[in-house]
Amino acid sequence: MVSPPTNASNGEVAVFGGQSGDITRNDDLLAGSRHQSFAEAVSCLGTPRMAGATDRAGENERTMLDREGIARLHDLTGRVALVTGGSRGIGLAVAQAFAAQGAKVVVSSRKARACDEAAAAIQEAGGEALSVAAHVGEPEDLRNLVATAVKSFGGIDVLVNNAANPLALPIGEITAEAFAKSFEVNVRGPLFLFQACLEHLLDSEHAAVVNVISAGAFLHTPGGSLYGAGKAALLHFTRSMAAEFADQGIRVNALAPGPTDTTMVRKTGSRAAASMAQSTRLKRLAEVDEMVGAVLYLASDASSYMTGQCLTVDGGLVPAR
Numbered sequence: 001m002v003s004p005p006t007n008a009s010n011g012e013v014a015v016f017g018g019q020s021g022d023i024t025r026n027d028d029l030l031a032g033s034r035h036q037s038f039a040e041a042v043s044c045l046g047t048p049r050m051a052g053a054t055d056r057a058g059e060n061e062r063t064m065l066d067r068e069g070i071a072r073l074h075d076l077t078g079r080v081a082l083v084t085g086g087s088r089g090i091g092l093a094v095a096q097a098f099a100a101q102g103a104k105v106v107v108s109s110r111k112a113r114a115c116d117e118a119a120a121a122i123q124e125a126g127g128e129a130l131s132v133a134a135h136v137g138e139p140e141d142l143r144n145l146v147a148t149a150v151k152s153f154g155g156i157d158v159l160v161n162n163a164a165n166p167l168a169l170p171i172g173e174i175t176a177e178a179f180a181k182s183f184e185v186n187v188r189g190p191l192f193l194f195q196a197c198l199e200h201l202l203d204s205e206h207a208a209v210v211n212v213i214s215a216g217a218f219l220h221t222p223g224g225s226l227y228g229a230g231k232a233a234l235l236h237f238t239r240s241m242a243a244e245f246a247d248q249g250i251r252v253n254a255l256a257p258g259p260t261d262t263t264m265v266r267k268t269g270s271r272a273a274a275s276m277a278q279s280t281r282l283k284r285l286a287e288v289d290e291m292v293g294a295v296l297y298l299a300s301d302a303s304s305y306m307t308g309q310c311l312t313v314d315g316g317l318v319p320a321r
């Protein structure tokens with residue numbers, strides 16, 4: 001374990017990345033941040049604390065996280081979350097979970113009817129949801145998606161770039177058209193949607209972006225190079241977005257799912273799906289709800305000190321290769 005250097009005389013912690021010899025107190029550093037501090041995030045809803053639950057560690061008095069505090073970290077009450085590919089599969093599970101956590105959810109995919117049905121199901125369960133059809137590969141659709149979301153819900157706090165094109169071809173058969181089709185949806189779409197959301201994310205005190213990539217960004221799979229390269233590109237954009245907007249209060253992270261039981265996998269056929277399941281350490285496909293915890297973590301204040309990272313939720317697929 002590597003411990004940060006301390007000033008032996010007063011116990012203050014030197015912060016990595018500062019000027020040489022620069023010993024800076026964390027309080028001072030937090031004061032200038034556009035991000036809501038961790039303590040503010042935990043206490044913002046005002047639930048009473050556990051009596052006497054304070055921890056005195058030197059001069060850093062803090063209130064211990066109690067059950068309500070931990071729940072508040074995952075609470076999305078009042079936040080507006082836009083989920084592409086929210087009409088089925090992983091995106092639908094995420095949209096439903098966000099709504100259950102109090103978010104106003106914008107469900108988007110190409111098919112208006114599928115979006116309407118997903119939004120109606122969320123509303124029936126007591127959540128707030130809006131249906132907006134949009135093709136992620138069409139820049140005009142993306143502008144309309146953001147404008148409609150903001151007109152109805154007043155802003156955007158959370159963006160989940162989840163929709164994707166699964167086009168698979170051997171390298172020798174990739175055409176210019178196939179390349180364009182894949183990258184328009186898997187790379188250009190998430191980038192332009194982030195751009196279209198930018199002014200609203202900058203206005204948010206809880207701005208969080210989750211780009212859904214794939215374990216396939218890290219591995220070779222037969223026919224999977226086009227898809228994998230696009231997902232690897234989106235991971236790079238994730239890191240660049242995080243770096244360029246960290247000081248303006250926008251956190252950007254990625255989720256890399258492994259093989260998950262959705263239409264995307266079922267369409268490859270039962271033999272291919274079984275083979276994908278066997279390639280994981282856990283020897284099974286994921287259920288869509290097994291992606292929810294990671295996305296909720298990345299979208300909420302629970303991950304307030306995390307940006308530019310990728311969470312791989314793949315049943316041990318990448319470590320197994």
Ligand SMILES: NC(=O)c1ccc[n+]([C@@H]2O[C@H](COP(=O)([O-])OP(=O)(O)OC[C@H]3O[C@@H](n4cnc5c(N)ncnc54)[C@H](OP(=O)(O)O)[C@@H]3O)[C@@H](O)[C@H]2O)c1
Pocket residue numbers: 084085086087088089090091108109110111112114134135136137161162163164165185212213214215216256257258259260261262263264265
């Ligand atoms: N399932 C897996 O094993 C797996 C593994 C790794 C990563 N992922 C990633 O997880 C994400 C979700 O995948 P999934 O398995 O849940 O897929 P899915 O069940 O096939 O759902 C895809 C969703 O995206 C929408 N969509 C597709 N193309 C679109 C486009 N051009 N514009 C807008 N919406 C579009 C679909 O609705 P419409 O048809 O109405 O457009 C649907 O809502 C994707 O980014 C995928 O790459 C999945």
